[in-house]
Amino acid sequence: MTWLHHGRGSGDGPWLDEALAAAWDDAARAAATVVDLEASLDVLLARTRQPSAPAGDAGGIEPDRLAAVLTQIDALLAAVTARTTPSQGPAHSVSAAGLFAAQRALVQLRSGLARRAMSKDAAVAAVERVRHALEQAARSLRALPAAPPAGREAAETADVADAISGWLGQLRGLQTDIARLFDDTGRAAGLPVPVR
Amino acid sequence: LPGWDGASAVPPEVVHSPSGAPKLEDVTFPADIGAFYKREMPRLIAFVATVCAGLDVHAAADVAQAAFERALPRWAGLRDPKAWLYRVARNEALARARAVRREFPADVLPERPGEASAALLAEMHDEERVVVGHLMSLPPGQRQVMAWTLAGFADADIADAMGVSVAAVRQGRYYARKSLARRLGSAGRRPR
Numbered sequence: 001m002t003w004l005h006h007g008r009g010s011g012d013g014p015w016l017d018e019a020l021a022a023a024w025d026d027a028a029r030a031a032a033t034v035v036d037l038e039a040s041l042d043v044l045l046a047r048t049r050q051p052s053a054p055a056g057d058a059g060g061i062e063p064d065r066l067a068a069v070l071t072q073i074d075a076l077l078a079a080v081t082a083r084t085t086p087s088q089g090p091a092h093s094v095s096a097a098g099l100f101a102a103q104r105a106l107v108q109l110r111s112g113l114a115r116r117a118m119s120k121d122a123a124v125a126a127v128e129r130v131r132h133a134l135e136q137a138a139r140s141l142r143a144l145p146a147a148p149p150a151g152r153e154a155a156e157t158a159d160v161a162d163a164i165s166g167w168l169g170q171l172r173g174l175q176t177d178i179a180r181l182f183d184d185t186g187r188a189a190g191l192p193v194p195v196r
Numbered sequence: 197l198p199g200w201d202g203a204s205a206v207p208p209e210v211v212h213s214p215s216g217a218p219k220l221e222d223v224t225f226p227a228d229i230g231a232f233y234k235r236e237m238p239r240l241i242a243f244v245a246t247v248c249a250g251l252d253v254h255a256a257a258d259v260a261q262a263a264f265e266r267a268l269p270r271w272a273g274l275r276d277p278k279a280w281l282y283r284v285a286r287n288e289a290l291a292r293a294r295a296v297r298r299e300f301p302a303d304v305l306p307e308r309p310g311e312a313s314a315a316l317l318a319e320m321h322d323e324e325r326v327v328v329g330h331l332m333s334l335p336p337g338q339r340q341v342m343a344w345t346l347a348g349f350a351d352a353d354i355a356d357a358m359g360v361s362v363a364a365v366r367q368g369r370y371y372a373r374k375s376l377a378r379r380l381g382s383a384g385r386r387p388r
Contacts, residue, residue, distance in 0.1 A: 016373060016376060016380070019323075019327050020327060020331070020346060020376070021346075022323075022324055023323075023324040024346040024347075025324075026320050026325075026328075027245075027320060027324070027328055028238040028239045028241075028242045029319075030242075030317075030318075030320045031237075031239075031241035031242045031253060031316060033319050034241075034253050034254065034257060034316075035237065035238070035241065037233070037238075040233075040261060041233050041234065043261075044233065044261065044264055044268065045229075045268075047265060048265065048268045048269055063258075063261065063262040064288070067258045067259065067262055067288075067292065070255065071255065071292050114258070192237075192258065192260070
């Protein structure tokens, strides 16, 4: 391999080359366990042969859009999940049920889109479930007894409320992007098929 | 890395190609594309996950598949399909990281040195997991040089892809290897 020659003279021994080569091979082997290579290859070849690309489509535009949508969902999911950790305070506790419901709906949305197993209506409905859950969490926060304005609990409540408000804004953009994903392509995007 | 200021999201072949991609009906797949895909796709996923340490393995797989989908219609006209593929994947991964950075606050940035996809690490063997963990914790520039190197690319290709000098590539790898040797050595984990 080319890289084996790069380390010569750098002061470390061949053991490092061996360790890196073994780790790289193992990482590739591990990556191969999360993707169904046969099915993903079929998807790839079918999409590349598909003759009905709309005007202006140079090939590969739709997967990019879906990938961008999945990235948005992943980041939203990470942000919501970070707030579901127990024992963060009363504001987190009362909003937890809504946040868990939002988290669950986001996971379903992500999974359905990535597997190309979700219709536009189902995707929009999933986004609505996320919105409903977040609004429920926001209502729970508003129902909390008023805390001293300068206290830690008031600051925590404001912090969680700001986060939920931000997510609801991001959700509007996400809903638009998901609708355009289906409207513009008329077909599901070609992402790799995960191992089931 | 000195002089590295990131790269455009689209490789030069896409931006500057006068003819663009061929018509889809003209596409002829190379006979060995299936074998190439099955061999290279997992390695490309590992590469993407290493270059952009905050992407989980599923997002890395999405990026790798998108790169293949872009490359395939152009395959016959590519001077070095593998290099083109890796460059597209790397640029796409960094573009996705930048897009998330614009949309979300700093606490959910995808590019956080030291992170690695838990799903990927969970599938790995113990010693190799330690090595990859240290690889992932390198500064981004050094980590990229190591990922390109481990993927089998020559210094000139790496420099071209990253938009830095060959000397900067060698320097990045020197410090990366030194750091890895120290960390792995001190942990008493010299394999084999």
